[in-house]
Amino acid sequence: MIPRLMIRIGLFLCCLGCLGILTSCWDTKDINKRLMPVVMGVCKNGDQPYKIILQIPSPQKKGSQFLEGEAQTINKAIDEIRTKSEKSVDLLHLRLFLICEKTAKSNINDIVNYGVQANDISVKGLVGIVRGDFEQTMHHKIQSNPELSSYDFFSEQAGWTPDNTIKRLWEVFRDINSYTQDMAIPILSKGTDTLYNFEGSAIMRRDKMVGDISPDETLIYNAFQRKYTGGTIEVSKNSSVLIKKATISHKVKWTDVGPSMQSRLKLEVVIAENRDILSDDDIAKLLKEDIEKKAEKLINRLHTYKADALGIGQYFRRIMTESQMKNWKRQWFPQMKHEVTVDITILNNIYFKSTNKMKSRPGTSPESK
Structure with a gap:
């Protein structure tokens, strides 16, 4: 009976000592x-x-x-x-x-x-x-x-x-x-x-x-990084669109002549400004040509720098040998063939309170149609 009581007293004292250690604040610093x-x-x-x-x-x-x-x-x-x-x-x-x-x-x-x-x-x-x-x-x-x-x-x-x-x-x-x-x-x-x-x-x-x-080329970079939604692009001097959704997919292959890649960028946009009264098809065509041209320019510059800032090599890792991987930036990336295709989908013009005013031509009114 006595040994059991001594064990309980020992456990109690041990727990009491642990509480003293846990509640100590000797190493804290006042925020002031x-x-x-x-x-x-x-x-x-x-x-x-x-x-x-x-x-x-x-x-x-x-x-x-x-x-x-x-x-x-x-x-x-x-x-x-x-x-x-x-x-x-x-x-x-x-x-x-x-x-x-x-x-x-x-x-x-x-x-x-x-x-x-x-x-x-x-x-x-x-x-x-x-x-x-x-x-x-x-x-x-x-x-x-x-x-x-x-x-x-x-x-x-x-x-x-x-x-x-x-x-x-x-x-x-x-x-x-x-x-x-x-x-x-x-x-x-x-x-x-x-x-x-x-x-x-x-x-x-x-x-x-x-x-x-440039900031315009940074938009293309962010598209490859999937950080693009919310950007605004000028389609013409008096027209611009707002990006609502952007997705990108890639197809890669490695042939006897080296690596090649096809990238497909899909953009869902709304028309933010259209003072030129362009049709949706015209805006989509101009936007597609503009982005594809900027993407080609950016990729060519990165090849010149031998800097794979877009992370293209990540998509080839599974089909590269260790030697090819080590020489990727110096040898393979600068000579890689890379084609970028852009698909544009123009959503309903929900960006505006009224689309009728924007759609109307000079000399006409929505009531006369």
Whole structure:
């Protein structure tokens, strides 16, 4: 009887000790003693040190606070910022990485590896490239809207449109180390009435920027990435359509002369503007010709860059040998035959409150028909 009682007392004391450990908060930090940056800017010019700029939301200042550091390594520059700061700097909430264009043209591998390997940085953060004056762009503010976040311009729930690309840190790391896929990263510059102006997308071959494409060509890129819905395309000088749905399918084959691919892009659109009073068939024909021409131009440029930003090689992986896979970007992709066909379906003009006014010709009225 006594041993059983002693066992119960021992278990009770053990549980009591565990509760004491579980409820301890010795390593917590008061939120008022922490700085949580949401944007990190990184720039390096040749053998010069890394320039790091952290943007931190500041409700007290009704805007943002900026912290800067310089060192030969990114980690040391961050430590320098922490040393100067009066509060703890936590990188857990970083949502956007901005890299200056000259660094992107040199090498972004070190930056990406740092972001992926650091325990306190989320790999879901977005990546962009800054064109023009790096420091002015990072410190740029909009006085009329001080609570505006840089991240909003890349958010699909906010300012993002299919004219811009979206690339996350983990995706950049994946594409840098892929045999069969490269990437496109959005290019931005200092805005006037907004924080940023978007100037298309940078074409990356592994870890280096080798060229860029315009916003119109970015639309085609996003179609291949299946991120196209909501885009607007000008069909003629006074006519435009709104994309409601976009699907794409591919057929691939590998013959004695090399790889070939047929892509079929199907678009469901509504007419957003038609001041030229074009028929639906005319609009569909013009739109089809325009997109096919842009797609051909984009593919030819990517072949010249030897950069498979569309991820075409992913569709050939199952039929390639290991040797062909390793030589995909250098040998096979530039000589690949790629045909893009576009099918246009014009939906009922539900975009307008009244379609009769738009359909009517000059000198006629809906009542006279």
